[in-house]
Amino acid sequence: MSPLLLTTAPSSAAPRTPGSAPQSAAVETAAVATAAAPARSSEALLALQQVWTRVRAAGAWRSLVLVSPGGSLRAHAAAEALVQAASLSYPVEALQLLDARGLSLESFTAWREAHAAQLAGGARSLLVVDPPLESPAALALVHGAQAALLCSALGDDLEASRRTLALCGRERFLGSVLLP
Secondary structure: OEEEEEEEOOOOOOOOOOOOOOOOOOOEEEEEEEEOOOOOOHHHHHHHHHHHHHHHHOOOOOEEEEEOOOOHHHHHHHHHHHHHHHHHHOOOOOEEEEEOOOOOHHHHHHHHHHHHHHHHOOOEEEEEOOOOOOOHHHHHHHHHOOEEEEEEEOOOOHHHHHHHHHHHOHHHEEEEEEEO
């Protein structure tokens, strides 16, 4: 079981226009959830739905990239949990989980064009990328996304998280998900 702790920009943050990046890096605790794959307890699902509702309401984003300075498996686990919660909370809303781990700069343009076509269809997407400190393609995807979540784990190198935020741009991040 992996508890998820989501922190997001507080509701007092400056309002954003559709498609704009978040304006504040200040955080408040939104929810704590237990993400055990594949089955989740009703309590854990409720907490995950609360997390998803906060992420969904945090801005008019269509693409949300999940970034982990400590490895893309953490971001992928958080994304899968959020997709499950979203399907229960908003079953008619189109949401895609796109796995861009291992993407090279050579294939970046084609991947980005395909993703743009999917977004044009109206779906929201969660993108999972490699750590931007290690992957130029991941960094380019973060810069191209409308919003981001930092996915860290207890015991992760705090300096790597700080460098990731600085490299990607703090203003892009809605908040963070903390895994034990």
